[in-house]
Amino acid sequence: MQCILERLFDEPFGKGYPKKDALRKQADTNLLKFINSITKRELTDVIPKMDKDFMQKVVKRDNVYRYI
Known part of the structure; x- marks a missing residue:
């Protein structure tokens, strides 16, 4: 459990997860907004x-x- 929590809070929030999908997820979020x-x-x-x-x-x- 400790390892899971450490990994969970290892990276800053709002950057996308996993890292390889971060740019796509940020673009999707901006589009939805x-x-x-x-x-x-x-x-x-x-x-x-x-x-x-x-x-x-x-x-x-x-x-x-x-x-429609």
Whole structure:
């Protein structure tokens, strides 16, 4: 248990875990924060503000139109 706790608090928080995924996780977190900041509005106001590459991936999904 002591070893687990030492490892848990060995690295600073908010850097991502494991280290090899840290940059991807930080980018995902920033994307989610951005989406959250703009999605407190009507969908028709949100879509034009979204990243074009991201939206192209979204609209290629079969179930997107069903959800909307």
